[in-house]
Amino acid sequence: MSEEFQDRAKQYREMGKTAFILGYTGECGKELVKSLSKNKIFNKVVLIGRRKVDLTPDPGPAFEQKVVDFDKLEEYTEAFQGAQVGYCCLGTTKGKAGKRGFIKVDRDYVLKSAEIAKSTGCQHFSVITASTANKDSMLLYVKIKGEVEHSLTQMAFDKLSIFKPAGLLCDRTERRIMEKVALTFMKPWIYFFPTIGSVPTSYVGTAMVIDTVTPGEENPRIYNNAQIHSLCQQNK
Numbered sequence: 001m002s003e004e005f006q007d008r009a010k011q012y013r014e015m016g017k018t019a020f021i022l023g024y025t026g027e028c029g030k031e032l033v034k035s036l037s038k039n040k041i042f043n044k045v046v047l048i049g050r051r052k053v054d055l056t057p058d059p060g061p062a063f064e065q066k067v068v069d070f071d072k073l074e075e076y077t078e079a080f081q082g083a084q085v086g087y088c089c090l091g092t093t094k095g096k097a098g099k100r101g102f103i104k105v106d107r108d109y110v111l112k113s114a115e116i117a118k119s120t121g122c123q124h125f126s127v128i129t130a131s132t133a134n135k136d137s138m139l140l141y142v143k144i145k146g147e148v149e150h151s152l153t154q155m156a157f158d159k160l161s162i163f164k165p166a167g168l169l170c171d172r173t174e175r176r177i178m179e180k181v182a183l184t185f186m187k188p189w190i191y192f193f194p195t196i197g198s199v200p201t202s203y204v205g206t207a208m209v210i211d212t213v214t215p216g217e218e219n220p221r222i223y224n225n226a227q228i229h230s231l232c233q234q235n236k
């Protein structure tokens with residue numbers, strides 16, 4: 001990482017902050033954990049999920065897993081307590097969870113978590129939505145992502161960062177046939193135009209960390225797919 005990033009990370013580390021991550025077992029979430037473990041900008045990172053997982057490689061003693069029931073999040077405010085920064089990498093698909101399940105995870109859980117985080121003193125909320133997000137769309141996925149962006153901007157976080165990736169590139173643990181087919185067709189496009197239409201999950205995780213330590217007044221900070229790429233390139 002660049003010298004400028006290292007300096008900023010050092011200054012940030014000295015503030016002794018705590019963060020939480022939602023969706024840390026997912027593809028972007030795992031990359032975020034990796035980057036935070038490497039750059040050590042927080043005193044403590046609470047990993048909030050519906051299950052405990054074997055974390056390999058071990059991210060270190062600063063990381064602690066807490067299991068919550070996402071349908072009763074208001075009973076788990078303790079998990080959010082003390083965190084000044086919150087990262088949200090939650091998500092599912094309609095294929096996996098059904099329409100109701102998708103809306104619940106991708107919108108309701110995200111917004112409820114943000115609401116609790118705000119009430120427990122979170123100043124900076126950082127979330128992944130999608131490049132296509134639009135609350136007025138007729139398409140469910142696009143609409144839900146847009147509604148999340150819109151509602152979060154109403155919550156008055158001191159700092160709100162919204163990451164809007166296009167197709168995520170990774171060696172996905174879960175089998176997603178449609179995503180695989182789409183990415184296979186996109187391969188020539190990805191080769192010739194790497195910053196349009198796709199982004200590696202490692203870039204998303206790294207970009208979230210770079211954004212955290214980067215000062216600036218802009219709020220919300222919105223990163224489209226190309227900006228996620230350039231944030232990582234600039235700080236290499």
Ligand SMILES: NC(=O)c1ccc[n+]([C@@H]2O[C@H](COP(=O)([O-])OP(=O)(O)OC[C@H]3O[C@@H](n4cnc5c(N)ncnc54)[C@H](OP(=O)(O)O)[C@@H]3O)[C@@H](O)[C@H]2O)c1
Pocket residue numbers: 022023024025026027028029049050051070089090091092105106128129130131164165166167168169179201
């Ligand atoms: N796929 C793409 O190409 C693409 C493109 C643009 C934006 N996005 C968005 O980017 C975000 C991150 O995507 P990703 O591919 O990294 O996600 P992912 O690998 O599918 O991981 C999703 C995370 O959400 C958690 N989760 C799912 N259902 C849950 C439930 N019912 N209760 C509690 N937790 C639940 C998962 O936990 P478990 O491990 O316990 O299931 C996991 O930690 C998502 O919001 C996605 O919509 C994706």
